[in-house]
Amino acid sequence: MSQSHPADAVTAPMPAVTAGGRLDWVDAAKGMTILLVVVHHAVLFLQQLGLVPPAVATANMALASLRMPLFFLVSGLFLAGPLTASWRTMLHKRVALFGYLYVLWTAIQYAVMVLLPADLMFSERLAGDPVDQLRTLLVPAPSMWFLYALALYSVLAKLVRRVPMAAQLGVTGVLSAVVGAGLLEPDDTWGLAARYLFFFLLGFHARTVVERLAAASTPVRAALAVPATGALAAVAVVLDVRGVPGVALLLNVAAVVCGVLVAAQLARWAVGRPLVLLGRHTLPVYLANMPWLGVIALVLRDVPVPPALGYVLPVLLAVVTTGLTLLTWRVLLTLRAGWMYTLPGPLAHRRPAGSPRRALPPPAPVRAPAPGCPSGVPGAGVVAGPMGVRR
Numbered sequence: 305m306s307q308s309h310p311a312d313a314v315t316a317p318m319p320a321v322t323a324g325g326r327l328d329w330v331d332a333a334k335g336m337t338i339l340l341v342v343v344h345h346a347v348l349f350l351q352q353l354g355l356v357p358p359a360v361a362t363a364n365m366a367l368a369s370l371r372m373p374l375f376f377l378v379s380g381l382f383l384a385g386p387l388t389a390s391w392r393t394m395l396h397k398r399v400a401l402f403g404y405l406y407v408l409w410t411a412i413q414y415a416v417m418v419l420l421p422a423d424l425m426f427s428e429r430l431a432g433d434p435v436d437q438l439r440t441l442l443v444p445a446p447s448m449w450f451l452y453a454l455a456l457y458s459v460l461a462k463l464v465r466r467v468p469m470a471a472q473l474g475v476t477g478v479l480s481a482v483v484g485a486g487l488l489e490p491d492d493t494w495g496l497a498a499r500y501l502f503f504f505l506l507g508f509h510a511r512t513v514v515e516r517l518a519a520a521s522t523p524v525r526a527a528l529a530v531p532a533t534g535a536l537a538a539v540a541v542v543l544d545v546r547g548v549p550g551v552a553l554l555l556n557v558a559a560v561v562c563g564v565l566v567a568a569q570l571a572r573w574a575v576g577r578p579l580v581l582l583g584r585h586t587l588p589v590y591l592a593n594m595p596w597l598g599v600i601a602l603v604l605r606d607v608p609v610p611p612a613l614g615y616v617l618p619v620l621l622a623v624v625t626t627g628l629t630l631l632t633w634r635v636l637l638t639l640r641a642g643w644m645y646t647l648p649g650p651l652a653h654r655r656p657a658g659s660p661r662r663a664l665p666p667p668a669p670v671r672a673p674a675p676g677c678p679s680g681v682p683g684a685g686v687v688a689g690p691m692g693v694r695r
Contacts, residue, residue, distance in 0.1 A: 329518045330378050331583030332576055333567035337375040338586040339579070340367055342593045342622040345447065348426040349601040350618060357614045364618070366537055369552075369559035372450070372496065373503045374567075377560055379454065380507025381514065386458055387465050394462060401647055402455040408644065409591045410437070410445045416595040424601050430594075444493040447594045453497040457504045469509045476502040477553065484552030502553070503560065514564060521568035529562040582626065588633035588645060589626050596628045597621065 347364045350356045356364075386394045414437055417430045430446065444452035464472055480502040482488050483495050490498060507514065536558050540546050546555075570576030582589070600621060609617065636644055643649075 327515075327518075328571035328580050329521075329564070329568040330381065331580045332571040333374055333378050333563060333583065334586050335579035335581070335583030336563065336567055336570065337371050337378075338582065338589050339622055339626065340371045341375075342589065342597075342625055343618050344368075344371065345594055345597050346618040346621040346625065349424060349597050350604075350614070350621070352424050352426055353601065353604060353609075355604070355609055355614045355617060357611070360615055360618060366534075369533075369537065369555045370563050372500050373556045373560050374563040375450070376453075376457075376500045376503040377507040377514065377564075380457075380504040381511050383458070383461060383504075383508040384511075387462055387508075391462070394458060398458040399455045402451045402458075404647055405587075405591065405645070406445075406448050406451040406455070407441075409451075410440050410448050413445075413447065413594050417598055420598050420602055421605070424598065424605070443491050444497065446493060449493040449496060450590065452493075453500070456497065457501055460501070461505060461508065472505050473502065473509060476505055480556070481550040481553045484556070485547050485549040487549060499552075499556075503556070517561065517564050518568040521565040523569060526562075526565040526569045529565045533558050533562040585630060585633070589629045591645070592629040592632050593625050596625045596632075600625065 344364055344367070347356055347361065351361065386398055389397070413430070414434075417425065440448075480499045483490070483498045488498070489495065537555055540551055540555060545551050570579055633645065636642070
């Protein structure tokens with residue numbers, strides 16, 4: 305009889321779909337991207353302290369091609385349910401929910417940031433004039449714009465649901481290319497929202513293609529995709545063509561393909577399990593990471609940090625901050641403050657009596673690349689949806 309060893313547990317393949325029907329690779333992708341978002345925010349704070357080496361700053365900028373495009377792509381994978389629901393249901397469960405969280409946590413973040421030294425602020429909008437904060441109702445806040453965009457995207461997708469897919473992707477693709485090239489320069493956060501609508505709609509319309517890409521992932525393909533994507537980005541920099549319309553979009557698409565291949569591999573092995581688990585609870589991390597990073601930056605402000613530590617400090621801070629946000633979430637739930645992560649009971653959506661429960665359509669069948677590695681659909685969390693949280 306053979307004996308198992310700890311090393312086997314780390315390298316053994318894991319089922320790609322949980323008993324609840326979650327797509328583990330989607331959770332891995334969300335876990336990967338939310339961690340990159342926290343790393344990005346950590347870099348922004350550390351730059352104010354002069355603790356970010358140029359190489360780290362460059363790598364952080366390069367990862368912008370992956371972070372939010374991949375997050376919006378996987379968010380769009382599960383848009384079928386909201387689009388088939390009534391306007392009342394969709395507006396309540398998507399727009400009201402995301403709008404409520406956006407306003408609440410923008411206020412919480414401001415309350416923390418306004419207490420911190422001004423030299424820690426990488427954006428004057430983080431702790432500006434209180435009256436000016438009302439502007440965030442029209443111009444998405446720097447670190448909360450994802451929620452604003454999700455609400456807006458959901459409404460737009462429902463409005464154009466009868467427009468041919470080619471037209472939807474064509475128009476939003478051109479918009480992404482033009483804004484990405486700097487030919488249109490809206491406010492920074494509006495520019496981001498304009499660039500990434502394409503990936504949200506792509507996730508919805510190309511769900512079968514994306515699932516097949518994930519199912520076709522192999523260790524070799526994922527390993528080759530990483531340097532290939534990096535090389536493509538390097539060529540764009542060397543040739544100075546990033547300002548050419550379509551180049552930034554091409555880099556985003558290449559990074560997203562790479563991200564799907566890598567996420568699929570992470571989901572299939574026990575070593576990637578922490579990212580899968582993190583991907584099921586991304587909303588608490590997204591909402592609370594900035595206040596915690598601000599507090600940590602304040603502590604580091606008077607601590608001598610060896611220059612060499614700057615190469616790993618953003619990742620270390622991201623891991624610590626992620627843990628603190630999840631701990632905060634657990635504590636608040638224990639204190640019966642779940643209303644900080646979802647609509648309060650009186651505002652929560654309720655189906656009319658006797659109405660059937662709507663279910664997401666099952667994904668198109670795809671060929672599994674190996675035993676134990678099929679595809680599925682995402683499921684429960686404490687609060688779910690694209691951010692991994694549901695009521």
